[in-house]
Amino acid sequence: MPRIARPEEAAQMRTRLMRAAYAAIAERGFAAVTLQDVATRAGVSKALVLYYFTDKEQLLAAVMERTDQVIRSRAERAMREAAASGPLAQLDAYLDALTIGAREHRDFYRVFLDFMSAGLRSPAIGKSTRSFHEGCAALERETIQRGIAAGVFRRDLIPAEASTVVRALIDGLSIQWLLRGDEPFDQLRRRMREAVLAYLGA
Amino acid sequence: MPRIARPEEAAQMRTRLMRAAYAAIAERGFAAVTLQDVATRAGVSKALVLYYFTDKEQLLAAVMERTDQVIRSRAERAMREAAASGPLAQLDAYLDALTIGAREHRDFYRVFLDFMSAGLRSPAIGKSTRSFHEGCAALERETIQRGIAAGVFRRDLIPAEASTVVRALIDGLSIQWLLRGDEPFDQLRRRMREAVLAYLGA
Amino acid sequence: MPRIARPEEAAQMRTRLMRAAYAAIAERGFAAVTLQDVATRAGVSKALVLYYFTDKEQLLAAVMERTDQVIRSRAERAMREAAASGPLAQLDAYLDALTIGAREHRDFYRVFLDFMSAGLRSPAIGKSTRSFHEGCAALERETIQRGIAAGVFRRDLIPAEASTVVRALIDGLSIQWLLRGDEPFDQLRRRMREAVLAYLGA
Amino acid sequence: MPRIARPEEAAQMRTRLMRAAYAAIAERGFAAVTLQDVATRAGVSKALVLYYFTDKEQLLAAVMERTDQVIRSRAERAMREAAASGPLAQLDAYLDALTIGAREHRDFYRVFLDFMSAGLRSPAIGKSTRSFHEGCAALERETIQRGIAAGVFRRDLIPAEASTVVRALIDGLSIQWLLRGDEPFDQLRRRMREAVLAYLGA
DNA sequence: TATGAATGAGTTTTCATTCAT
DNA sequence: CATGAATGAAAACTCATTCAT
Secondary structure (H helix, E strand, C coil), X not given: CCCCCCHHHHHHHHHHHXXXXXXXXXXXXXXXXXXXXXXXXXXXXXXXXHHHCCCHHHHHHXXXXXXXXXXXXXXXXXXXXXXXXXXXXXXXXXXXXXCCCHHHHHHHHHHHHHHHHHHCCCXXXXXXXXXXXXXXXXXXXXXXXXXXXXXXXXXXXXHHHHHHHHHHHHHHHHHHXXXXXXXXXXXXXXXXXXXXXXXHCC | CCCCCCHHHHHXXXXXHHHHHHHHHHHXXXXXXXXXXXXXXXXXXXXXXXXXXXXXXXXXXXXXXXXXXXXXXXXXXXXXXXXXHCHHHHHHHHHHHHCCCHHHHHHHHHHHHHHHHHHCCCHHHHHHHHHXXXXXXXXXXXXXXXXXXXXXXXXXXXXXXXXXXXXXXXXHHHHHHHHHCCCCHHHHHHHHHHHHHHHHXX | CCCCCCHHHHHHHHHHHHHHHHHHHHHXXXXXXXXXXXXXXXXXXXXXXXXXXXXXXXXXXXXXXXXXXXXXXXXXXXXXXXXXXXXXHHHHHHHHHHCCCHHHHHHXXXXXXXXXXXXXXXXXXXXXXXXXXXHHHXXXXXHHHHHHHHCCCCXXXXXXXXXXXXXXXXXXXXXXXXXXXXXXXXXXXXXXHHHHHHHHCC | CCCCCCHHHHHHHHHHHHHHHHHHHHHHCCCCCCHHHHHHXXXXXXXXXXXXXXXXXXXXXXXXXXXXXXXXHHHHHHHHHCHHHCHHHHHHHHHHHHCCCHHHHHHHHHHHHHHHHHHCCCHHHHHHHHHHHHHHHHHHHHHHHHHHHHCCCCCCCCHHHHHHHHHHHHHHHHHXXXXXXXXXXXXXXXXXXXXXXXXXXX
């Protein structure tokens, strides 16, 4: 546990290590990642990883926590910026924020898939994956409510239910795209948008 | 690689080992499963596992392959039996066949989540997860086509696209239910049915 | 331990297994040979090997014992047949009998090298390698004595010493030939003959 | 694969491990040596052995390589020092350098015998045993040439052939001495010297 | 702060050997 | 006689973690 002499540099190093770990998980899979992988990728010694994170589990939990924050705040910002343009534009902005690039999306779902699985056994990690799901659902709920109010979505939707369904579509379609391996990213984006809009009755 | 003297007993033992492995994965996770786990659960020695399966990877690949077969053939049978009762009944039969019990469903998605992830790196396993997805999609496509023809589903659906979406709903909702941990199983079933029907425009 | 119901067939099977073991050692090396190797090569089950030989060590000891007998009796016969033609012809006959073919010689020294090493730790095997060395030395001694008596070899030779040296030449040159891997077999035979004759002062 | 912080200490540890391995091979035989043996003998943990050597094969290859270097450089030095005293003295110096003690010689040929055998299947090890043989042959060749030039050895010797024969005598006699187990070391030395001189026609 | 050195606990895998049929 | 099934013991190797510097 580092005594924080220079807090900023410490935070930088932690970020560097978490990024290295994220990349390592995306490439080799959660279970196969070793501290050596992370250290090598970050250009530091294996021991340093455990200097900044108590143990491997803590590092990995921090990775998911950070991933949750990064992705969700990007989505939030996008929605805020599109708030004035109406529910449909806001929904598009949200979906765009979650699918910014093929490489990024592939890496994210590789990592996320592993974390969801790991979260079933590790409470610390489970907390972050749930936080991500719930955070996203909250954003979706908001847009859905507006859309219902604005009359662009079906009247009979229950926002809490519908947001769960929207989330399921995003996860489910992304996972299939990931497993297929060769499907164009644009097809995923189009399909996701259409499915969500169809479900919402837009 | 045993030369099989009594084929039936050999098949029984293989099944016993695959079941033990399935249970072990559901409980401890794909990556954490050891041959010892499997052996202990099956009540045999560690070495016997490798007598029936060349190595750990082969065993695990066989587990996913068998799981694919078991689940899919159950779904197929259910659909065949409901074929006469119309598309809606057939869809219900299909969904019921995929959600026969809380315990079973939880175990299946725990295992399946892990296998999807593992399949990204191991071709042998990837083959089975894709086979499962494609097999299910084929069944869904069939029902959707009938539903469109019978006028109970939206006209503008493209069966190949719609089956992908239905699959996404089933996977996505199941995963969320799994992660939440405490949600009643009936709620998942109801939500799944409603979401699918809403999407299909029934 | 087989109760010898049909002694001849039992002996045949033992021979078959020893031959298979010999070939396996030549190919894979003494240490790497498994009972499965031997069984597969002999076309029988692994368990049968241990039905005819108490354990692996016994089998291997028997292999060396048999090899000793086969090679030495061949050399003896050759020498007996050449007995009338004088010491030089007898020496040639002896050397020819020990170097009947490249393949055979390579296999024999591969196996013999391993057995010499193994004999350092296993008394049963050591007995056979010593027996081979001593048996050969006896044959050599005999010829040397005749050669000295006939005046074709150096007078100052002490047969017991000289036979040891001749044996060293045969072993040492064969081992070098084996290690080099690509040297023509005829070169070994020529060199061996010349070295022996030079040493004996012929 | 340690990045070396203190190169000297690392080299010391590597040497310590190679010595331990050498002793283990001499005692238990190449094939029977385990990493645990080596570790125990070196007074370190099993894992440390693999910290310094990628795997068991690398360690063993390094042992033979080092043995080759140690023995050959001793022989070279001895010959250099005796260079002024004439070919016969140089030959004696060479033979003395190769037979410095019963214990050492026994260990060396135990190890060497195993390595020769192992070198037939492992190229890395074969390289070292060949290097040893060739290096020794080169030294022998040199002395033989001088001896011929000085008129103390037979005129008709071809140095390249003769060095091979000398090497065969050294190996062959040493192996027999080793197998016999109880023969006085001096007898080996005397016999070796006499056989070599007799062959060279001194 | 940072790291190389060192280790212990665990995992897969191999194989001689036993045993019931 | 012969074999497939089953096992226990041991081996190489991996890796998170600790520690001295």
